[in-house]
Amino acid sequence: MQWLHTLHQAVDRLAMTPGIRQLGxxxxxxxxxxxxxxxxxxxxxxxxxxxxxxAPRTGKLGYDNDDSANLPYTSAIAPRDYPAMFWLGKSFTEGLHSVFDLGGHIGVKYYAFRRALSYPAALRWTVCDVPAVVARGRELALARAPEGRLLFTSDHHAATDHEVLFASGSLQYLPFTLAELLQRLPRLPRRLVINGTPIHESRAFFTLNSIGCAFCPYRVQARETFVSDILALGYAKRDDWENTAKALTLPFQAGYDVPHYSGFCFDLP
Structure with a gap:
């Protein structure tokens, strides 16, 4: 209806006035x-x-603290997990048995995906995270993963010893890009499975993220640069997808919103 459209326009104009905008x-x-x-x-x-x-000095910075290490998690598989889970399952059937879970917290995806995937007997799933999270992950794994397939490290360079590098919702929290990490490895993982990553169509920038118990620097990468930097290392893009259930809204910063997060699979030839 025209009157409703006119009302919305009036509200939008009001929201952009200096006084109202500053209050917001x-x-x-x-x-x-x-x-x-x-x-x-x-x-x-x-x-x-x-x-x-x-970051406000009233709170903790980053994930390397007990509060962040003890964030509640669920073993449920979210709809946005399925593309990544498909490529991990395909990796296992192709004979790839070692996974480097970059920023995998306490092994959240290891616990979730084992409900649907048949893990190989020889699977070695190594979570790489900050020391406080690693300590908590090892503690929980004693009871929840006694089979010994779930391991932990804080050494990013240990990725060189794994066939698959998996990153779900973690690249945005790292002080370096994935391409920068890979450039430092003596041997590259054969497959990269990336999920839940904020990719802007044209802009690369940082923002500050409040997760409730801490404040975290947060990286958003530009699509073309992100992909081209990985391809320059010799990888070929096998797949990409949209995580439509997750978005980034950056109030009062026009043009910086990310309407959906992204996922990718890259392989070495």
């Missing part, structure tokens, strides 16, 4: 600062270090 910024900043159970974003920064420096 302040309200969002307070909500960001006091957040306990949401996933919120604030600001645009040129570097990881600049985003970290802007």
């Amino acid at each position: 910024r302040r309200r969002h900043a307070r909500r960001f600062l006091r957040n306990t159970d949401e996933n919120l974003f604030l600001g645009v920064f040129d570097s990881f270090d600049a985003a970290a420096a802007a």
Whole structure:
């Protein structure tokens, strides 16, 4: 209806007026600062270090602390997991038996995916994360993964000893890009399975993420650069997909929203 469209336009114009916009910024900043159970974003920064420096001093920084290590998790398989799970399952049937789970927290995807995938008897699934999370993961694995397939490390370079590098919702929290990590490895993983990654169609930037118990610098990569940097290492892109159930909304920063997260599979020829 025309009157409703006109009303929406009037509301949008009002929201853009300096006074209302400034009030909205302040309200969002307070909500960001006091957040306990949401996933919120604030600001645009040129570097990881600049985003970290802007984090409120009232909270912890990053995941390397007990509160972040003890975040609740579920072993349920989310709809956005299925493309990545397909490529991991295909890896196992093709004889690839070692997985480097970059930023895999306490082994969340290992526990979730074993409900649907047939893990090889020789599987070696190594989670790489920060020390506090690794310590918690090892503690839980004593009871939850006594079969000994789930291992933990804080050494990113251990990826060189694995056939598949898997990263689900983690690349955005790293102070380096995936391509930069791979460039430092003496031997490249044969397959890369990437899921839940914020990829902007044209912009690369950093923002600050509030996860409720900590504040984290957060990387968003530009699609063309992300893909071309991986291809330059000799990989071929096998697949890509959209994680439509997950998006990034950056209040008061026009043009920086990410309407859906992305996933990829790359193989060495």
